[in-house]
Amino acid sequence: MPRNRPTRFAARSALVALVLAVATACGDAGGLQGAGPTETAVSPDKLWPELTPASRPAYEIGEVNREVVKGVTVPGNDILDVDPVAVVRKEIAQSPGDYDGDNGTYKQTGRLMAECGKGAGRGRCPVLQPYYRDLTGDGHPEMTVGFRLMPGRTTAVRVYTVEKRRLVQVMGWDDAVSGVELAGRSVIIRSPSEVAGYEYRLQWTWDADQKAMLLTHDEMLRTGPHTKTTKTPHPSPSGRSPSPSPSSSVSPSRSASSPSAASTP
Known part of the structure; x- marks a missing residue:
């Protein structure tokens, strides 16, 4: 059955447009x-090949931070x-001299622990609101806790997991903190x-082999424009002081007044 006139005209117009497009493309540079x-x-140049490779680290900084928290049980896992x-x-009870008296390094933290009656993240309590996320891949959340070490500006960051109804610390670090993030199986x-x-x-x-982070x-x-400085460079990571103690979504702490309900930060 022959096509009607409008259809033939449209087909002819499309053919002309195609020819013009090809001609234009051929002349395009x-x-x-x-x-x-x-x-x-x-390739990289290997320096001093005559040196005997080191077999042990120069500094012990506690790279595997894993410790069972004594006195805290988790009956329901x-x-x-x-x-x-x-x-x-x-943790404070393990180093009372750092938190008690007028000479304690973190004496203000020790005093303000009395303000934690309403729970972490409330009022003047130095313990920050905890966050929960599966960091080990076993389908159960771990608990990330932070608390301020005062009167300085240092923050302690800890990660805990549960093993056979025992609470286990698997990461710990104290530092001046600009920000903390949970990403995948990592703490940044x-x-x-x-x-x-x-x-x-x-x-x-x-x-998974070390069962720790x-x-x-x-x-x-770099986070901003480059500026020259005359300050002494920060010591290498190996010289930093480690902490004093040997589902893909982030869940904030549950309210202290309602242990079964999740709170919003």
């Missing part, structure tokens, strides 16, 4: 262009039932640098 010669790949304030009190801590326009970024990732990344990143 565009397309792929060379970016110039490729730089020759250079549910870490959401663990009181983060009680956990911090247990950002800290200020003495070099203007830069910050430190440290990342701990769960290691290991420091897998330690880098210095």
